[in-house]
Amino acid sequence: MSRRNSMGVAAQNRLVNGLVLAVLVLGAVVMIAPLLWMFTTAIKSKVEVFALPPVLWPDVPQWDTFTRMWSEAPILSGFRNSIIVAGTVTVVGSITSSLAAFALAKLRLPFKNAIFLGLLSGLMIPFPTIMIPQFVMFAKIGWVDTLLPLIVPLLFGNIIMIFFLRQYLESVPDSIVEAAKIDGASYLQIFRVMILPMIRPAIAAQFILWFMAIWNDYLAPILYLNTESRQTLQVVIANLNVEFATQRDYPLIMGASFVALLPILIVFLIFQRQIIESVALTGTKG
Amino acid sequence: MTQTTSISAPPDEPRTAGPGRELTPEQRAKQANRRLHKSEHRWALAFVAAPVLGFLLFTVYPVVFAAYASLTSWNGLGPMTFVGLDNYTRLIGDEYFRTSLWNTFFYMIGIPIGLVLAMLLALALNRKIPGRTALRTIYYVPVISSLAAIAIVWQFAYNGDFGLVNQVLSWFGVQGPDWLANTATVKPALIIMAIWKGLGYSMLLYLAAIQSVPASLLEAAALDGANAFQRFRSITLPMVRPVTFFLIVTNIIAGSQIFTEINIMTPTGGPEFSSASIVYYIVRQAFRYQQMGYATAMSIVLGILVFVITVVQFRLNRRNSFSIE
Numbered sequence: 001m002s003r004r005n006s007m008g009v010a011a012q013n014r015l016v017n018g019l020v021l022a023v024l025v026l027g028a029v030v031m032i033a034p035l036l037w038m039f040t041t042a043i044k045s046k047v048e049v050f051a052l053p054p055v056l057w058p059d060v061p062q063w064d065t066f067t068r069m070w071s072e073a074p075i076l077s078g079f080r081n082s083i084i085v086a087g088t089v090t091v092v093g094s095i096t097s098s099l100a101a102f103a104l105a106k107l108r109l110p111f112k113n114a115i116f117l118g119l120l121s122g123l124m125i126p127f128p129t130i131m132i133p134q135f136v137m138f139a140k141i142g143w144v145d146t147l148l149p150l151i152v153p154l155l156f157g158n159i160i161m162i163f164f165l166r167q168y169l170e171s172v173p174d175s176i177v178e179a180a181k182i183d184g185a186s187y188l189q190i191f192r193v194m195i196l197p198m199i200r201p202a203i204a205a206q207f208i209l210w211f212m213a214i215w216n217d218y219l220a221p222i223l224y225l226n227t228e229s230r231q232t233l234q235v236v237i238a239n240l241n242v243e244f245a246t247q248r249d250y251p252l253i254m255g256a257s258f259v260a261l262l263p264i265l266i267v268f269l270i271f272q273r274q275i276i277e278s279v280a281l282t283g284t285k286g
Numbered sequence: 287m288t289q290t291t292s293i294s295a296p297p298d299e300p301r302t303a304g305p306g307r308e309l310t311p312e313q314r315a316k317q318a319n320r321r322l323h324k325s326e327h328r329w330a331l332a333f334v335a336a337p338v339l340g341f342l343l344f345t346v347y348p349v350v351f352a353a354y355a356s357l358t359s360w361n362g363l364g365p366m367t368f369v370g371l372d373n374y375t376r377l378i379g380d381e382y383f384r385t386s387l388w389n390t391f392f393y394m395i396g397i398p399i400g401l402v403l404a405m406l407l408a409l410a411l412n413r414k415i416p417g418r419t420a421l422r423t424i425y426y427v428p429v430i431s432s433l434a435a436i437a438i439v440w441q442f443a444y445n446g447d448f449g450l451v452n453q454v455l456s457w458f459g460v461q462g463p464d465w466l467a468n469t470a471t472v473k474p475a476l477i478i479m480a481i482w483k484g485l486g487y488s489m490l491l492y493l494a495a496i497q498s499v500p501a502s503l504l505e506a507a508a509l510d511g512a513n514a515f516q517r518f519r520s521i522t523l524p525m526v527r528p529v530t531f532f533l534i535v536t537n538i539i540a541g542s543q544i545f546t547e548i549n550i551m552t553p554t555g556g557p558e559f560s561s562a563s564i565v566y567y568i569v570r571q572a573f574r575y576q577q578m579g580y581a582t583a584m585s586i587v588l589g590i591l592v593f594v595i596t597v598v599q600f601r602l603n604r605r606n607s608f609s610i611e
Contacts, residue, residue, distance in 0.1 A: 020410045021417075027407070028424045031482065035427065037450050038439040054453045096336040103333035108326045119337055122345045124596055126543050128565045129589035132572050132582050133348035133355065136362055156340020187329040216432035218546045219565075223573060234434040238550050241438045250442060257435040268430045272423060275430075279487070280494035 035261075042066070042255035049250045065255040073244075075256055077229045078236035085147055085221075085232060086214040089154040094207050096157040101165035102195050106177050107187070116166070119159050127219065135223060145226045154214070161206045164282065168202045169195070205278030208271055212264050233260050349589075356586045360579035362572070373583035383584065385559050386567040389473065393544055393563070396477040397537045401530065403481065404488030409518070411489070412496050422493070426486035433483070437550035440479045441466065444551075466552055469560040476547060476561060488533050495526040535599050539592055545569065564588050 041049060043061040070076055103109060104116050138149040172195075180190045218234045225231040231239070237256050244253050268275060309317070356373055358366035377383050407425065411418050428436065443450040446464025455462040465475040499522055507517045545565040548555070555562035555570075562570075564584065572581035 017413055017415055020413055021415050024407075024410055024415065024418075024421050028421055031425050031428060031485070034436075034439050034443055034450065034482075035431070037443065038435075041442070050448050052448070054448065099333040100337045103330040107330035107333070108323050109330035109334065110327065112330075115334060115338060119341055122341050124593055125345055125349060126539070126589055126592050128543055128545075128568055129352060129585045129592075130345060130348035132362075132568075132578055132585060133351040134344060135572075136351075136578070137348070139362070153340060153344040155336075156344070157337035159337065159341075162337060181326075187326070187333075212430060216434070218432075218434045218549075219569075222549070223569070234432055237438060238434050241441070241550065242553070253438060254442070257438045260435050261431050264430055264432070265427070268427075269423075276422075276426070276490060280490055 035258075038254045038258050042251050042258055044251055046248060046251065049248075062251060065251045066259070069252050069256050069259070072252065073240050073256060074228045074231070074236055075233070075259065078231060078233035078260075081147060081225075081230060082215055082233040085150045086211050088151050089214055090207055090211045092155045093158050093210070094161065094203055096155065097161040097206075098165055098196070098199060098203055099191065100157055101162045101169060101199075102191050104162065105166045105169035106172070106174065106195070120163065122159055131220070131223065138224070144224055145230060146224075147230065147232075149224045150214075150217075150220055150232070158206075158210055160282075161203075161210065164206055165199055165202055168199055172198060201274070202278075205274050208267060208275055209278060209282075212267070215264055236260075352582050352586055352589075355579055356583035358579045360582075361576040362578040363576075366579070369579070373580050374587075376580065377583060377587065382559055382562070382567060383564075386555075386562040386564050389559075389561060390542060390544065390563045392473055393477060393480065394538060394541050396480050397534065397541065399477075400481040400484055400537075401488055401533060404485055404533075405492050405526075407485065407489040408492035408496055411493055422490070425489055428483045429486040431483075433546045434550060436479070436483060437547040440475075440547075441551040444475050466561075467557055469557045472552065472556045472561045476551070479547065480541075480544075484537070491529050491533060492526060495529040496522060499525045531599070531603050535596065538595055538599075542588065542592055542595070 040057060042065050043063060044055060044058040045060070045062055048055040048058050104112060109115070134149070134153070135144070138144055143149050143152075176194065177190060180194060185193070216234065217232075218238065221232045221235045222238070225235055228236075228239075237253070237260050240256050241253050244250075355366065357368060357370060359369045359372070360366040411422055415421075444465035446452060446462070446467065449462075449465070451465065452462035463471050465471045503521055504517055507521055512520070543565050544563045548561055548563050548566045549569070552561040555566060565588070568581045568584045568588070571577040571584065
């Protein structure tokens with residue numbers, strides 16, 4: 001094709017690919033190093049943590065870090081609280097979001113587009129702007145230091161999810177829904193039998209992303225939760241970081257932080273394909 | 287969608303029904319239709335009720351409340367004393383607010399650096415390289431990791447004596463500083479960490495966009511003698527512009543709300559407040575010093591900033607030939 005012969009191009013390509021691969025592997029090491037170091041620090045002895053020259057892998061791995069942290073820190077209750085919050089919100093919120101997306105995409109409703117645009121405008125308002133009034137609201141009804149302020153506002157649905165599912169439903173022809181209506185199906189039946197199976201993959205992807213976001217949230221939980229046994233996992237490990245740093249128990253801090261990452265990491269590795277596709281879709285379809 | 291609004295638009299109805307009593311069959315059908323649609327309206331309304339109610343209760347009301355509270359002197363519990371624009375004038379003179387505002391802008395230096403790196407990464411991973419799926423996964427792991435855990439490990443990594451960063455630097459004979467304890471290094475340290483955390487996300491979006499560039503276009507350009515760099519600059523780069531735009535907007539909005547890493551890694555706001563961000567300062571004023579009125583004024587300023595940035599960017603983007611569909 002070009003002036004160079006094809007053998008030369010192929011060889012050149014292989015050379016470039018080799019170089020690119022080397023750079024990528026080096027970059028991957030940098031990306032993963034802090035997390036690996038987190039793990040190896042967790043199984044070091046306290047002496048090894050501060051040893052000079054640094055210890056990369058401990059002589060005798062202290063696996064008991066992963067057992068003693070459950071009794072020495074409120075990690076178990078942190079897990080429980082995070083699961084309660086993220087679980088309730090995503091399950092109930094996904095149902096309300098998909099019903100709303102169905103109505104906004106496929107049903108007749110006066111001022112439908114105005115309603116949708118109104119909801120979308122909420123995305124422009126940063127949480128810090130409304131967090132103080134929300135906090136005062138929940139303080140007045142005595143919900144501070146409970147999980148309710150983290151759960152209740154989100155049960156009303158997730159605008160990003162509604163937006164995403166509505167886009168998805170745009171591709172479903174109106175005639176199918178009309179035909180079902182003429183056949184006498186109720187709207188809940190149409191939703192359950194026709195719409196839900198159609199949007200299930202989209203819901204699943206959004207569900208996982210939302211679960212991750214709530215699991216990893218830190219700002220709202222730290223405002224509301226004071227009592228140790230009521231804190232979510234992120235607040236628990238952040239407090240451990242302060243408390244155990246003074247005792248120089250870095251293995252425990254790193255172990256707990258590592259364990260806090262694990263559930264999402266495992267979910268990600270299992271559902272990698274769906275998550276990555278969904279993220280790419282959200283970003284490129286804006 | 288257009289047919290929906292014409293059917294349900296109420297102003298049309300009285301005009302077509304008119305003053306006359308006799309209804310044409312057409313009009314009678316229309317009325318029957320309306321009766322039918324009434325139940326549809328009711329169901330649709332029931333389905334959207336939750337998000338609408340949630341929006342009014344947890345967004346609209348708090349915004350209105352914040353707007354008023356920002357004009358008062360208030361500790362969150364006691365009475366709200368109306369003070370006009372006092373909180374806003376106080377903001378202008380507040381050295382800490384100015385510093386945290388400046389810091390927040392400074393952190394955004396990381397955005398263009400991150401985007402360039404992510405683009406290079408996406409181009410590299412778009413090549414037929416062995417193990418690219420595994421590599422893509424590794425680069426994405428920091429994205430899904432919780433920021434709190436990440437902040438904890440990086441705080442430790444930046445430790446001057448035994449942190450990972452200085453250990454690695456010492457292999458090259460460099461004596462690193464105590465990163466988070468120096469005014470000169472604390473912000474770059476946080477920026478490096480933020481780039482590391484977000485790289486995989488931008489890389490993924492760029493990769494998806496690059497793969498949607500039509501191969502025929504690139505081939506045609508190659509036949510015309512365009513080299514790889516020319517093809518990238520005149521075809522790939524313009525084609526992925528919507529993604530760049532999306533990433534810039536979302537990164538600036540997220541960046542203006544940076545809090546978690548600041549609060550965990552530099553709980554006092556860093557040396558001489560040099561790492562404190564706006565949200566960090568808001569949280570401190572509101573929840574530690576009970577200056578709710580004053581903190582709300584700051585949060586309103588933040589909200590206006592985010593709004594203006596978004597609007598300006600969408601205006602700018604409209605002028606581009608490529609936009610988000």
